[in-house]
Amino acid sequence: MSNRRPYVGGNWKMHGELAGAVEVTDNVAAAIGEAAEAVEVTLFPPFPYLQAVGDALRQCGIGLGGQDCSPHLEGAHTGQTSPAMIADLGGSAALIGHSERRNELGEPDALIAAKTRAALAASLQPVVCVGETMGEREAGIALQVVERQVRAALEGLSGAQVGTSVLAYEPVWAIGTGITATPDDAQSAHSMIRSLLGELYDDELADSVRIIYGGSVKAANAAELFSAPDVDGGLIGGASLKVDEFASICRAAVSA
Numbered sequence: 542m543s544n545r546r547p548y549v550g551g552n553w554k555m556h557g558e559l560a561g562a563v564e565v566t567d568n569v570a571a572a573i574g575e576a577a578e579a580v581e582v583t584l585f586p587p588f589p590y591l592q593a594v595g596d597a598l599r600q601c602g603i604g605l606g607g608q609d610c611s612p613h614l615e616g617a618h619t620g621q622t623s624p625a626m627i628a629d630l631g632g633s634a635a636l637i638g639h640s641e642r643r644n645e646l647g648e649p650d651a652l653i654a655a656k657t658r659a660a661l662a663a664s665l666q667p668v669v670c671v672g673e674t675m676g677e678r679e680a681g682i683a684l685q686v687v688e689r690q691v692r693a694a695l696e697g698l699s700g701a702q703v704g705t706s707v708l709a710y711e712p713v714w715a716i717g718t719g720i721t722a723t724p725d726d727a728q729s730a731h732s733m734i735r736s737l738l739g740e741l742y743d744d745e746l747a748d749s750v751r752i753i754y755g756g757s758v759k760a761a762n763a764a765e766l767f768s769a770p771d772v773d774g775g776l777i778g779g780a781s782l783k784v785d786e787f788a789s790i791c792r793a794a795v796s797a
């Protein structure tokens with residue numbers, strides 16, 4: 542890792558219930574403690590729990606984000622949540638383009654680009670997720686797929702907008718499977734993304750953007766993954782609901 546401030550996100554997905562969400566939040570805040578200064582940590586609870594988790598996080602230095610946001614800023618869009626609503630509840634970030642939305646809901650690249658723009662327009666930090674499926678990896682096109690996804694998501698954005706964003710490389714075959722990419726696998730995707738940022742913008746910007754890895758990250762493998770030079774932290778699913786595991790992962794990001 543470089544002098545980029547490490548970033549760890551806890552994506553709770555569609556797990557838990559209200560009382561448990563508040564309890565996990567309180568415990569995570571206590572367990573991470575002072576490490577929260579050296580690593581940027583953001584929790585992404587399900588939307589109905591955003592306010593309660595935000596209240597529990599108040600003033601502890603841990604950020605709050607939505608697991609998605611609408612590409613629209615307001616209006617007649619039943620069932621959607623605008624980025625401004627996330628901000629209104631104290632949120633500062635939104636996950637965009639998670640593979641569970643790309644694949645289960647068929648979200649295309651153009652929609653992900655529109656959501657990224659909407660998040661930025663509401664001053665949320667987009668955490669844009671990209672990653673290939675196992676079929677794409679086996680076909681030898683993993684890096685091309687990731688490059689296409691990054692180019693599409695960033696289409697038309699200024700360097701300053703990309704500078705406030707985080708990119709998350711999450712190979713689909715590693716998510717929730719217990720199969721983790723090797724540090725070399727992660728590094729090759731991350732370094733390709735960083736070079737692409739250099740080509741699309743400039744080297745200074747490319748060097749400053751956090752690119753995090755997601756897919757079966759646990760306390761036991763976090764330090765090794767985060768030691769890869771272009772891996773700036775992680776986006777954690779299952780292990781983010783286990784307080785001690787998540788706190789260890791945050792500490793591993795600080796020491797990498």
Ligand code: 13P
Nearest residue numbers: 552716717756757778779
């Ligand atoms: P797991 O850590 O459960 O594999 O999930 C990763 C993920 O999808 C985070 O967004």
